[in-house]
Amino acid sequence: MSGEILVTGGTGYIGSHTVIELLKADYDVVIIDNFSNSSMKVIDRIEKITDKRPILINTDLLNKENIYDVFEKFSFSSVIHFAGLKAVGESVNNPLKYYYTNIASTVNLCEVMTAFDVKNFIFSSSATVYSAQNKMPINEDGNLGPNNPYGRTKLFIEEMLSDLYQSDSNWKITLLRYFNPVGAHESGLIGESPNGTPNNLMPFITSVAVGKQKNLKVFGSDYNTKDGTGVRDYIHVIDLAKGHVQALKHNCEPGIKTYNLGTGKGYSVLEVVKTFQLVNGVNVPYEIVDRRPGDIPISYADVTKAKDQLNWNAEKGIIEMCKDAWNWQKNNPNGYN
Numbered sequence: 001m002s003g004e005i006l007v008t009g010g011t012g013y014i015g016s017h018t019v020i021e022l023l024k025a026d027y028d029v030v031i032i033d034n035f036s037n038s039s040m041k042v043i044d045r046i047e048k049i050t051d052k053r054p055i056l057i058n059t060d061l062l063n064k065e066n067i068y069d070v071f072e073k074f075s076f077s078s079v080i081h082f083a084g085l086k087a088v089g090e091s092v093n094n095p096l097k098y099y100y101t102n103i104a105s106t107v108n109l110c111e112v113m114t115a116f117d118v119k120n121f122i123f124s125s126s127a128t129v130y131s132a133q134n135k136m137p138i139n140e141d142g143n144l145g146p147n148n149p150y151g152r153t154k155l156f157i158e159e160m161l162s163d164l165y166q167s168d169s170n171w172k173i174t175l176l177r178y179f180n181p182v183g184a185h186e187s188g189l190i191g192e193s194p195n196g197t198p199n200n201l202m203p204f205i206t207s208v209a210v211g212k213q214k215n216l217k218v219f220g221s222d223y224n225t226k227d228g229t230g231v232r233d234y235i236h237v238i239d240l241a242k243g244h245v246q247a248l249k250h251n252c253e254p255g256i257k258t259y260n261l262g263t264g265k266g267y268s269v270l271e272v273v274k275t276f277q278l279v280n281g282v283n284v285p286y287e288i289v290d291r292r293p294g295d296i297p298i299s300y301a302d303v304t305k306a307k308d309q310l311n312w313n314a315e316k317g318i319i320e321m322c323k324d325a326w327n328w329q330k331n332n333p334n335g336y337n
């Protein structure tokens with residue numbers, strides 16, 4: 001295959017699973033990461049799973065000269081851009097850090113790509129760009145309107161990439177809006193390793209199950225949903241990773257295209273907890289507490305477009321998501337630490 005694939009943030013949670021799928025599909029992979037939210041150990045684990053070792057460049061995308069040096073050494077055919085900061089709460093408390101890191105690093109990357117005439121780009125966006133007022137399932141034409149700084153960085157980058165394409169119609173850009181990625185590689189060798197107390201549901205459940213947290217706080221039971229708790233479209237991280245391989249294969253025509261990556265099914269918090277307990281035979285004590293500010297009742301994707309145009313759909317269900325999340329956590333109670 002001609003040219004390497006540059007994967008920024010390739011040692012992070014979704015990036016590392018995507019690197020595995022790319023290596024399995026015989027792509028040559030170069031990773032840029034600054035390890036601000038990941039571990040060097042990921043590379044050994046990727047090699048253990050695939051028998052291939054991706055090239056790793058430890059650098060910060062905020063340093064444009066360093067990116068330039070990397071592009072001088074390789075002949076990239078495409079870039080998949082995962083790197084960025086993603087904690088919603090932190091983005092509320094420190095918005096400038098989020099606007100600077102997420103936006104400036106993308107500007108730097110795109111400038112260097114332009115200089116080297118590498119114009120194939122796949123960007124990690126999020127369902128958080130949609131406004132809370134949409135009817136479910138949401139398709140890609142849903143109303144936009146994120147309600148926190150993190151989400152706004154994603155929307156601004158989407159718009160910036162659209163402007164970039166308007167200015168130069170040689171760009172081939174795919175925006176992937178992820179719903180709720182969960183689970184881990186079935187080997188239990190790589191997975192999500194949040195710093196400190198987890199914010200998201202599945203990592204919190206696994207940390208209760210492993211005994212690090214006393215119980216799960218279920219944020220609200222009075223939503224207008226099947227059992228009153230929040231409903232989300234959880235997607236196995238391996239399905240998500242495969243979605244990137246398909247997006248890469250289909251990113252052949254100039255233009256900017258947007259796809260939801262989810263399963264199209266919604267599960268409530270209590271459904272996830274009950275499934276997790278049942279399939280893993282572990283107890284997850286929980287208590288109902290107040291709603292978390294900023295949460296929406298229901299979010300799930302219309303995934304028709306990805307199915308029709310990328311020839312992709314999620315294959316793993318909630319049982320595998322719960323099984324693989326637990327397999328990773330019980331084998332690595334402290335993540336990569």
Ligand code: NAD
Nearest residue numbers: 009012013014034035036037038060061083084086124126
């Ligand atoms: P992650 O934090 O595990 O991975 C991000 C990686 O980027 C980390 O390895 C981190 O060290 C690296 N990084 C951060 N800033 C960098 C910089 N300036 N230079 C170089 N490397 C840098 O996050 P993830 O869950 O794998 O998410 C990947 C992408 O997908 C992010 O852009 C995130 O916003 C987006 N996303 C994630 C979710 C989710 O629930 N995990 C949902 C929607 C969208």
Ligand code: UD1
Nearest residue numbers: 088126128180181199200201204217218219230231269295
């Ligand atoms: C969160 C982010 C969103 C991001 C998405 C990606 C917030 C406010 N939003 O969304 O920007 O795109 O992750 O995966 O952080 N829950 C509990 N107890 C917990 C944790 C969560 O009851 O300890 C509930 C939540 O109220 C929600 C569901 O579980 O109903 C899922 O929560 P979470 O995993 O944090 O994801 P989102 O809220 O969808």
